[in-house]
Amino acid sequence: MKQIPYKSFKNKKILCREDLNVPTTYHNGKHTITSLNKFYATQSNLKPLLEAGAQVGILTHFGRPANDGSDQKEYSVEFMVTVLRDLYKVPVTFCSSIQNKTIPFRSKEIILFENVRLNAGETSNDEVLADRYNSMCDVYIFNAFATSHRAHSSTEAIIKIAKEVYLGPLVEYEIKQLDTAMNNPTRPLIAIIGGKKVSTKFDLINNMLNFVDTLIVGGGIANTFLKSNGINIGSSICEDNFLEQSNNLLNNKGKNKIILPIDVITAKSIDSRIGNNVTISKGVANDEMILDIGTQTALHYSSIIKQAKTILWNGPLGVIEKDLFKDGTKVIAQAINKSDAFVIAGGGETVFAIEMFGISNRINYLSTGGGAFLEYLNGTKLPSLKAFEKRKKS
Numbered sequence: 001m002k003q004i005p006y007k008s009f010k011n012k013k014i015l016c017r018e019d020l021n022v023p024t025t026y027h028n029g030k031h032t033i034t035s036l037n038k039f040y041a042t043q044s045n046l047k048p049l050l051e052a053g054a055q056v057g058i059l060t061h062f063g064r065p066a067n068d069g070s071d072q073k074e075y076s077v078e079f080m081v082t083v084l085r086d087l088y089k090v091p092v093t094f095c096s097s098i099q100n101k102t103i104p105f106r107s108k109e110i111i112l113f114e115n116v117r118l119n120a121g122e123t124s125n126d127e128v129l130a131d132r133y134n135s136m137c138d139v140y141i142f143n144a145f146a147t148s149h150r151a152h153s154s155t156e157a158i159i160k161i162a163k164e165v166y167l168g169p170l171v172e173y174e175i176k177q178l179d180t181a182m183n184n185p186t187r188p189l190i191a192i193i194g195g196k197k198v199s200t201k202f203d204l205i206n207n208m209l210n211f212v213d214t215l216i217v218g219g220g221i222a223n224t225f226l227k228s229n230g231i232n233i234g235s236s237i238c239e240d241n242f243l244e245q246s247n248n249l250l251n252n253k254g255k256n257k258i259i260l261p262i263d264v265i266t267a268k269s270i271d272s273r274i275g276n277n278v279t280i281s282k283g284v285a286n287d288e289m290i291l292d293i294g295t296q297t298a299l300h301y302s303s304i305i306k307q308a309k310t311i312l313w314n315g316p317l318g319v320i321e322k323d324l325f326k327d328g329t330k331v332i333a334q335a336i337n338k339s340d341a342f343v344i345a346g347g348g349e350t351v352f353a354i355e356m357f358g359i360s361n362r363i364n365y366l367s368t369g370g371g372a373f374l375e376y377l378n379g380t381k382l383p384s385l386k387a388f389e390k391r392k393k394s
């Protein structure tokens, strides 16, 4: 990959697509950021730019505004100005519209542009909008790995036409980590896959079976696999239209690789005050649902994790928002914490679990990506990266 010539960017206008789509809570018209991970991840790009004396502009999206003329205040990124100021200790100006006649670019300063998804045409990958982004800068740096699965004006169309374009260091770093896990991992490589729906992760599991040694399953995803094997899962969430495919995967490509729970915690509802530890072979009562992995499963999974040299983790193994059903994921997090494996994790809910159980420092590589992380591991060619590859070749 071509190195970014940061030193030559003095006084140049450098427009950076970052992903500052951070999790927040919103009360009385005010956002409170709950994880700064995505802000920290911009440093490997923005620091060398500011040090070189570049004029830095940042484009980001935030949430998914409807773009139907309804009140968009909640989607403004203006609240991020102070965060950037504190982090980079330089003046940060907010620019509410890219259509303004003068854009106040200044050396060693940052301009934060309004949420790109409030620009007409952004999500439909409009080329006129991409032209406007291009006309504002000398160089475009695409550093938003977490958005590289979206073909939007600031993530795809612009890459095709920018006068000078680079992939940022965060993108390079994330790709390198994922490529190593997929092509050249230190073995055994153990994947831990949780989350609610098998439909959103079926392709992921299918592709992962090509390169992992063992794939541990939990969460709602495990339910569909268990039911496909003839286990009574009671009233647990399950995707019946995936039973055949799941069973096929389990007994062919996934044979001896996919590991399912041997016991589970069940209750009448997620608001229940009591959970029952049920052995899977006995089946779950018709009016009970699976809400966590059981104690024996947690021990079994921990012993597998202990052997791992590389761990890939995506998705909690139970309903961790509820105290009663978070223990399975907690035991797994503790096992990861104790292991000496190289640990890769990604996805919003996984970051939430990692922060909840206080093991952030033990994660060697925490991806900024959710969808992008999963799609990359699916083996999908992501639109931003594809556009960049194509450009390099032409």
Ligand code: 3PG
Residues within 6 Å of the ligand: 019, 021, 063, 064, 146, 147, 150, 369, 370, 371, 372
């Ligand atoms: C994310 O948080 O996963 C990325 O910022 C992408 O956001 P999106 O799913 O709204 O495109």
Ligand code: MG
Residues within 6 Å of the ligand: 370, 371
């Ligand atoms: Mg997403």
